[in-house]
Amino acid sequence: MxxxxxxxxxxxxxxxxxxxxxxxxxxxxxxxxxxxxxxxxxxxxxxxxxxxxxxxxxxxxxxxxxxxxxxxxxxxNMRVTPDLSRVAESLGFSVIIVMPKDANERGIIGAAIRVIADHSLAIRQIFVTDPQLSEDPKLVIIVEDPLPAGVVNEIRALPQVRQVII
Structure with missing residues (x-):
């Protein structure tokens, strides 16, 4: 579209x-x-x-x-939603940025969310930058602290993931 x-x-x-x-x-x-x-x-x-x-x-x-x-x-009808990633630390949240290997591949969000859910973390916000509009598309997940160490490694190990930034 x-x-x-x-x-x-x-x-x-x-x-x-x-x-x-x-x-x-x-x-x-x-x-x-x-x-x-x-x-x-x-x-x-x-x-x-x-x-x-x-x-x-x-x-x-x-x-x-x-x-x-x-x-x-x-x-x-276009509306703006606030991006909490820049203020997450002040709010006591952690930001996980997932850089995909291929942003057009299906299942990236679902796989990352399964990892988050397996660790019983509360998601405060999630958004993606559209691969057709962004030169470097990414998935941004904001969760409540503390962030267990294993979460990052598990997301990084997903086959669709190129890089994870905390």
């Missing part, structure tokens, strides 16, 4: 960068054609500066999104 959205903007690399940025950050577009995050407007100049573009490109991308019914529905 993401590749279809990106493909929609193949004729305009600059608008394609805007769309990719919106998707990577969970930003939407409101009915007025303004970029927003959970209903809060984000100035087009801020988006343009973040991606090294021009405000007019951001504005025209938002209008183009609204002009296409399939994209309109997606971006009007």
């Amino acid at each position: 993401w590749s279809d959205i990106i493909h929609e903007f193949a004729d305009s690399p600059s608008q394609g960068r805007v769309v990719r940025f919106l998707l990577e950050n969970g930003f939407g577009v409101n009915e007025e054609g303004r970029i927003c995050s959970n209903g809060i407007e984000i100035p087009a100049t801020s988006v343009a500066k973040a991606i090294g573009s021009d405000r007019r490109v951001v504005d025209s991308t938002a209008r183009r999104i609204l002009d296409r019914p399939s994209l309109r529905e997606i971006f009007l």
